[in-house]
Amino acid sequence: MDLSKLTPKQILEIDACTRCGECLRFCPIYSQKKEEAINPRGKIQAMKKFIRAQYGLWAKLFGAKKLKEEELKKFSEMIYHCTLCGECGLQCPVSIDSRSLWLALKEVLVDLHYYPKNLDLLKKNVLSQYNITGEDNTLRTGWLEGVEGLPVHQYQKEKAEYAFFVGCVSSYYPMAYKIPQSFVTILDKVGVDFTLLGGAEWCCGFPLLGAGFKKEAQALIQHNIDAMKEKGVHSVIFSCPSCYHTWHESYPADFHLYHSVHFILKLIQDGKIQFKEEKAKVTYHDPCDLGRASGVYEAPREILRAMPGVEFVELADHAERCKCCGGGGLLEMIDPELGASLAKEKIKQIQATGADWVITACQQCIRTIQTTARKMKVPLKVQYITEFVLKRMA
Ligand code: SF4
Ligand code: SF4
Incomplete structure (x- = not known):
């Protein structure tokens, strides 16, 4: 196993995991599939075991142990069952940047030819x-x-x-x-x-x-x-x-x-966009790559609050705590059913707000939420924020 895909910080992070289990409470995949190996802690512990087998004291004294094929297969399956939502990293008390770690571990697996062939x-x-x-x-x-x-x-x-x-x-x-x-x-x-x-x-x-x-x-x-x-x-x-x-x-x-x-x-702040008044009860879904990954939470909310007639309500889990819609991290290709079950949870949260509209700022979230709402026969109006803005421009 070639560890050159991992930075020294990432190798230290793998060692630093205290197995506290904080991340388990937030991982949307683990909430659906209660398998220890699939949660962030399980993935890190598996990698720690591989590193020890190849580079630990035993390996130094007696030579590196050969990695078992079935263990690598299982590890690959677990690593690719992830939405890259980044919730685990946000909650980790030892600040493991797990989103970046999962990406690096995928590189390691590609190198070993253990990745989903689709x-x-x-x-x-x-x-x-x-x-x-x-x-x-x-x-x-x-x-x-x-x-x-x-x-x-x-x-x-x-x-x-x-x-x-x-x-x-x-x-x-x-x-x-x-x-x-x-x-x-x-x-x-x-x-x-x-x-x-x-x-x-x-x-x-x-x-x-x-x-x-x-x-x-x-x-x-x-x-x-x-x-x-x-x-x-x-x-x-x-x-x-x-x-x-x-x-x-x-x-x-x-x-x-x-x-x-x-x-x-x-454009709103520069006075180039003005709105006409139109009543709507609206909630906002934070896309993982815009929210947690990029730290952009306020701009979409400021836009919605600038619209006269719009009543804005938050989802129970919003901003840093917003749950992935199920469309992240190529999960749609790896396990579409699992992606759909995350989307169902999202739709239940949206319904609980009583909002008529769910606005977001990601095409993939739109696709996932809209498709699942249709399958569930939930009459939900889902729109990308620029569409919502254009319809209300004075
Ligand atoms: S990035 Fe999200 S889905 Fe992946 S392990 Fe972390 S919490 Fe779970
Ligand atoms: S929260 Fe961090 S330290 Fe705790 S088990 Fe998860 S990854 Fe390890």
Whole structure:
């Protein structure tokens, strides 16, 4: 087992786990599947055992023990059964940055060839077509057809100050088309000089990083940086929290990065967006990669509170404590049933608020919540925040 994928801090973190079990109370996967091996503590203890077998005192004296195939298989299954929601890290009294640790452990497992084989298709799609679907990358802008009053340049300019990085899900899944459609309409209405990259936008790399293929993501990262520079862009705006977080964490470039909620709030504060009054009882779901991973909690709430007629109510678990909707960490590919059971819990919490609307700022959360609500026959109105804003703009 090659530990070079782990930083010295991560190796210390594995050793530092006190087995206190605080993380167990918050892990959404463990709440569904009560298996010790699947919870954060169980994963860390399993890794500790592997490290001891290969690098401990016994290994130094008598040679490294061979790792058992069934143990590695089980470990891989447990590591990939995770939404990367980051709740465990937030609650850990010894501050183990577990989200980063899970990503590094996936790299270790990829190196050993112990990972879910359906991730190979994802890798193939992203590396050959530069998007998660495997469709031609020039079809990224199909959603533009639904934009009213589309200008001749179709928002694909030679040069611009801002770029809107749309992301794979909003570009290719018709269910999410309203997200970029509403956002470009707002940007156009208020006169922002922005461009899209069109077919030159490549997947941000998050699906590869989230699967453990870190090395393979580097070409995508470099390509996207170069494409932005070519257009003279100084700021990049994202509607996808995972793209936003990935650019923050893994892109060695100094663009200003905004999530759509930052940008909409800035437009409100600059007096460029005003609202008409419309009554609605609304709750907000914090996407894991925007909330816990990026620390963005207030901007979407400030937007909703700025709207006259909107009564805002919080979910029982909100902000840092907001539960994953089940759509995170590639769980949809690994164990869709488990993802759906997390989504059902989320819908029950939304219903308990009495809100008519649930607003969020992530296309994946929209897909997960909306699909599960339909299956449960719950009449829930789910919208991305830019759609909700556009409908109420004066
Ligand atoms: S990141 Fe979330 S799902 Fe994964 S182990 Fe931690 S709490 Fe559980
Ligand atoms: S909360 Fe932290 S120290 Fe406690 S068992 Fe979980 S990972 Fe280990």
